[in-house]
Amino acid sequence: MTTYEREIYAVITTSNEHLTVEQIFAEVRKTYPRVVLATIYNNVNKLCKAGLIRRVSVEGIPDRYDRIQKHDHLVCRRCGELADITFEDLTASLRETVGDTFLSYDLKVFYLCPRCRKK
Amino acid sequence: MTTYEREIYAVITTSNEHLTVEQIFAEVRKTYPRVVLATIYNNVNKLCKAGLIRRVSVEGIPDRYDRIQKHDHLVCRRCGELADITFEDLTASLRETVGDTFLSYDLKVFYLCPRCRKK
DNA sequence: ATATATTTTAGAATCATTCTATCTTATATG
């Protein structure tokens, strides 16, 4: 692991939020002021391919990066904010339906977050 | 409904595939050669907001448009190709977990499509 | 110690999508 890989991995896994590349960039910059945005892109891609982090893509907003530990996501339909939920694991059931080419799944649950609910 | 809305709606709902804006554009053009790409964008957006069609966003490839009738999607991890599956309806169970701010959900199942499997 | 591979930097390029301004068509009102 390179310095940046380690640093970016740490930023993502120690954060309780779902960080965008820009947010990771801002964070890494505090320690390594000369880092460049492309380096963050390079490394989140590498970390994703290595299976150490996961990308969370929500339509219309920049991709976010997250720890891999199994969990699903709540997405606010109004503001796009992400939150974690842990719903029952569908793996076995899906593998049965799909067959042995099944790889993984992504469950996004749309809702109104508490803040948006008030409005 | 305007002429284009009707036409675009028809193209999407009569197709067995999951069409991109470009594909819809090509199709509509056959009947209305003077149509412009922005018109397709305007109208798919309007149709989505009206709840007559749904957008299917898969990371890294252009958005696709689909009929609304409840079903889930298989996404090939290798080529991005989409296919339909109908998995058990999780609505009731999710509403229980999430509460009454629950709106809807999106389940994507990643697999290897038959074509990619061969390689 | 030198060659080779990997990583980073810098900035240009890409490309789906949105936006703005203008023109056209449809609808409503007197």
Place this chain on the structure above:
DNA sequence: CATATAAGATAGAATGATTCTAAAATATAT
């Protein structure tokens, strides 16, 4: 019917996240 107003379509520029390319720096291996 004529004119006003709203809605839709066109054309093309703008946006913005992400990727790509080429060069520079750093690390690894022989």
